[in-house]
Amino acid sequence: MQYSTTAVNPSSRSVDCLIVGIYEGGTLSSGANDVDQASRGKIKRLLKSGDLTPKLGQCMVLTDVTGVRAPRVVVVGLGKQNAFKAKQFQAAILAALRAISGSKCKSVLNCLTLEAITGSSEYYLARYTAQAAATALYRFTQLKSDKKPAASALRRIEVALPSRGGAGKAMRGFEHGDAIGFGMSLARELGNLPSNICTPSYLARSAQKLARDSKLLQTRVLNEAEMKRLGMHSLLSVSAGSQEPGKLIVMQYKGGGRQKPVVLVGKGVTFDTGGISLKPGAAMDEMKFDMCGAAGVLGTMATVARLQLPINLNVIVPTVENMPSGTATNPGDIVTSMSGQTIEILNTDAEGRLILCDALTYSRRFKPDTVIDVATLTGACVIALGHHRTGVMSKSDALAASLVAAGELAGDYAWRLPLDDEYAEQLQSNFADMANVGGREGGAITAGCFLAKFTDGLNWAHLDVAGTAWSSGKQKGASGRPVPLLTEFLLARSGALP
Numbered sequence: 001m002q003y004s005t006t007a008v009n010p011s012s013r014s015v016d017c018l019i020v021g022i023y024e025g026g027t028l029s030s031g032a033n034d035v036d037q038a039s040r041g042k043i044k045r046l047l048k049s050g051d052l053t054p055k056l057g058q059c060m061v062l063t064d065v066t067g068v069r070a071p072r073v074v075v076v077g078l079g080k081q082n083a084f085k086a087k088q089f090q091a092a093i094l095a096a097l098r099a100i101s102g103s104k105c106k107s108v109l110n111c112l113t114l115e116a117i118t119g120s121s122e123y124y125l126a127r128y129t130a131q132a133a134a135t136a137l138y139r140f141t142q143l144k145s146d147k148k149p150a151a152s153a154l155r156r157i158e159v160a161l162p163s164r165g166g167a168g169k170a171m172r173g174f175e176h177g178d179a180i181g182f183g184m185s186l187a188r189e190l191g192n193l194p195s196n197i198c199t200p201s202y203l204a205r206s207a208q209k210l211a212r213d214s215k216l217l218q219t220r221v222l223n224e225a226e227m228k229r230l231g232m233h234s235l236l237s238v239s240a241g242s243q244e245p246g247k248l249i250v251m252q253y254k255g256g257g258r259q260k261p262v263v264l265v266g267k268g269v270t271f272d273t274g275g276i277s278l279k280p281g282a283a284m285d286e287m288k289f290d291m292c293g294a295a296g297v298l299g300t301m302a303t304v305a306r307l308q309l310p311i312n313l314n315v316i317v318p319t320v321e322n323m324p325s326g327t328a329t330n331p332g333d334i335v336t337s338m339s340g341q342t343i344e345i346l347n348t349d350a351e352g353r354l355i356l357c358d359a360l361t362y363s364r365r366f367k368p369d370t371v372i373d374v375a376t377l378t379g380a381c382v383i384a385l386g387h388h389r390t391g392v393m394s395k396s397d398a399l400a401a402s403l404v405a406a407g408e409l410a411g412d413y414a415w416r417l418p419l420d421d422e423y424a425e426q427l428q429s430n431f432a433d434m435a436n437v438g439g440r441e442g443g444a445i446t447a448g449c450f451l452a453k454f455t456d457g458l459n460w461a462h463l464d465v466a467g468t469a470w471s472s473g474k475q476k477g478a479s480g481r482p483v484p485l486l487t488e489f490l491l492a493r494s495g496a497l498p
Helices: 031-036 040-051 086-099 122-137 162-191 200-212 224-229 231-239 283-309 351-365 377-387 397-410 420-428 441-453 482-495
Strands: 002-006 017-022 058-062 073-078 107-112 157-159 217-222 247-254 264-266 270-271 311-320 335-337 342-345 369-374 389-393 414-416 460-464
Touching: 002 122, 002 162, 017 031, 017 040, 017 086, 017 283, 040 058, 040 247, 058 086, 073 086, 086 122, 107 482, 122 157, 122 162, 162 283, 162 482, 200 217, 200 247, 200 270, 200 283, 200 311, 217 224, 224 231, 224 351, 231 311, 231 335, 231 351, 247 283, 247 351, 264 351, 264 482, 270 283, 283 311, 283 369, 283 482, 311 351, 342 351, 351 369, 351 441, 369 482, 377 389, 377 441, 389 397, 389 441, 397 414, 397 420, 397 460, 397 482, 420 441, 441 460
Parallel strands: 002 157, 017 073, 017 107, 107 157, 264 311, 264 369, 270 311, 369 460, 389 414
Antiparallel strands: 058 073, 217 247, 247 311, 335 342, 389 460
C-alpha cells in the first residue's frame, strides 16, 4: 500500500474515492462541507430527504457527484459531534473502507482527518487509517475450493490535513499502522486456520519463517524430550493425551543492544477439547481459536521486526493440543512444574495456565525487564468484560496502568482486574502446593492468581483475551487483538513514538 498526505481541498483532488462524514443534527464535517459546496448542496439535500443518516458507522456511496473530481464519495455517519473522538474516528473510517472494499477503487482520500479530535494527532489518525485498511481488506480465502474473490484494488491511501505541518507525523503513523495491520493479519490468519492444519508444528514453522525474514530475529523450537529434561511436567501433562507432540517456541529479537528484554508469552493450545474434563459439543469448533494468545504475540513480533524497533523482545509460545485419550491426564493427577511447585489438576479444561506456568518459569533465563503473558484463558473473563475489553492483571500498578493506557491509545481496549490474596486462597489443595482451579467465583482472577505463583520477582502482567481475540456468529473469525495494544506498549518503551 502507498500512503501520502494532502492539504488540497477534497473536491478538487483526483482520487477514486473521497471519505467524508456527517454529524447528528445535520452538521457536516469539513470534507463533507467542501463536497456540498462544490456540488451545490448535494449532501444537504440528501440529509433533508432522509437518505443519509448520521448514525455512527452508517455509510452511503455517492457516485458522479457534480463539481467533485472523485467518481465516488463515501458519506459516513459520525454520531454526535461533541462525542467524536479517536474511538468514533476508528469506527467511522473502518466502516467507510469496508463499504468500498469490494469496489474497483485504487485510491482513497480520507477527509475525516480534517476534524478536530481531542487527544489525538496526525500520527494516530494516519495510523488508525492504515490499520483500518488492513482490517477492512483482510479475507480468509485460502481453504475455499470455489473461485476466490479478487484481491482488493485499493493501492493508495491519502489523508487530508488542515496544513502541511503535520505531514511528517502522519507518514510515521502510516508506517506504524501498516506494520500493525500486517501483524494483525498474521494473527488472524493463524487463528482462523483449522486445527488439522494449524498444529503446534505449524505454529513452530510459522515462527521459523518469521526468523528467516529478519536478520534481527532468531527462533528455536524445543521438543517434548527437551522440555522433559527441563522439568516442564505441567506443560507436558496437557499434551499427554494427543498424538500431536507439544512444542516450546522461543524467539529472540535483538534490536536494543544490552537492554534487558521484554518477554511476551502466548498460549498456543491449537485445539482444546477440555481433555478428560470434556467440553460441551456446542461451539466446540471455536476451540481452534484457543491459540489466539500465541497468534497475538507472533503477530506482535512480526510487527516489531518489520519496524526494526530499537528494543530487545523475546516471544515464548508453549503450544499443545488438549485431547482425551488413554494417555491423557486425569482430574486429580498431580504434576511438578518447572518451578518445582506441585499442582493438583482438578479440571483438565483449565489447561492454559498449566502450559503458561512452565513458559513463565522458562522466561526467567532471559533476565527480563518485563514479562507479559497473553491467553484466551477463561470464559469467566468474557462474563466479566464481554467482548469489548481485554482483562489485565498484574501486581505492578505501573505496568497495569501502562498496558491499559496503551490500549486506550491503540483503540484496543483493556480493563484491570484485581489480584488480591483472598482470591489466591481458592487455589488451596489438600494434596499439592496448589490446585489448578479455584471454583466458579472470580474464575478469571483465580486463573491470574495461579499464574502469579510463578512470577515472584518478575515485573509481570497477564492479559486474558478470551473475549477479544475472536468473534462468534455471522462474523466468526480471529480479531488480531491484542497486537495493537502490545505494539503501542512496545513503541512507547522503545522511544519510537513521535
